Amino acid sequence: MVSHDTIRTAVGVLGNMSSIMLALSPLPTFYSIWKKRSVEQFSPIPYVATVITCMMWLLYGLPFVHPHSILLITTCSSSLVIELFYVLLFLLYSHRRKRLEVLIMLLASIVIVGVVALLVITLVHTHERRSMIVGILAGFVGIMMYAAPLSVMKMVVQTKSVEYMPLSLSVATFINCVCWTAYALIPFDLYIIIPNGAGVLLAIAQLLLYAMYYKSTQRQIEARRRKEMAMAEVVVMRDGGLKVGATTV
Numbered sequence: 001m002v003s004h005d006t007i008r009t010a011v012g013v014l015g016n017m018s019s020i021m022l023a024l025s026p027l028p029t030f031y032s033i034w035k036k037r038s039v040e041q042f043s044p045i046p047y048v049a050t051v052i053t054c055m056m057w058l059l060y061g062l063p064f065v066h067p068h069s070i071l072l073i074t075t076c077s078s079s080l081v082i083e084l085f086y087v088l089l090f091l092l093y094s095h096r097r098k099r100l101e102v103l104i105m106l107l108a109s110i111v112i113v114g115v116v117a118l119l120v121i122t123l124v125h126t127h128e129r130r131s132m133i134v135g136i137l138a139g140f141v142g143i144m145m146y147a148a149p150l151s152v153m154k155m156v157v158q159t160k161s162v163e164y165m166p167l168s169l170s171v172a173t174f175i176n177c178v179c180w181t182a183y184a185l186i187p188f189d190l191y192i193i194i195p196n197g198a199g200v201l202l203a204i205a206q207l208l209l210y211a212m213y214y215k216s217t218q219r220q221i222e223a224r225r226r227k228e229m230a231m232a233e234v235v236v237m238r239d240g241g242l243k244v245g246a247t248t249v
Helices: 004-024 027-036 045-061 070-093 096-123 127-147 150-159 167-184 190-248
Strands: none
Touching: 004 070, 004 167, 027 070, 045 070, 045 096, 045 127, 070 096, 096 127, 127 190, 150 190, 167 190
16 A cells, blocks of 8 residues: 555656756747847746746755745755746847836845745744745745736737747646645645646646637747848848849949
8 A cells, every 4th residue: 555655755846857858848949049149028027027936945944933844845956047048038038128027026036025024934843834925925925926818818818819828828827726636635735726727727737728829829920030031032032133233333
């Protein structure tokens, strides 16, 4: 008979793997940003929200708050490093106003988590109460993180295009939330299950939007490509005409 601890550990390992997969899923997007030296219409909000979420859950998993949470610590610390790299790219390749907004959001996140950690350490003296306070806050922030793409989803509906809502991120979010929801059921951990359960529902909504607007997105991209090719041909013809005229003279 397999023990609950063994099952929980196995599911936790899967959760770690899915969290790393989730953190790495935007790599194609950020490779494109790096090549173009521009963030275009991509929103920094989901990535900054993920940073503060990783920090809050890292705090939750520390021994002085919620002992025996090594799997939570490893996945949150790894994901935090990756997400900070994405935010750094936003700082490098955003225009001045957006860069300032991203910097303010990042600094505010660090200050908020630092204040929470300080207050919990100094004012709360039992693991149970520390776990409850940080767990509630981390759960709330986690729900905000999964709700962050709502602004992108609104843009998808308005433009009928999923170009700026990467499919890999939505799929990875769905898998990750399912894994951590299962982890929170063995034994039942309300603080982990609420944000991840909400994440499952929001990820499903994103996948449905992707299915609805995939074809229209392809049509828009193709139309834009044809327009760019037509403009390039006009420029070439204009340059060619100037050269011929110069030779004739």
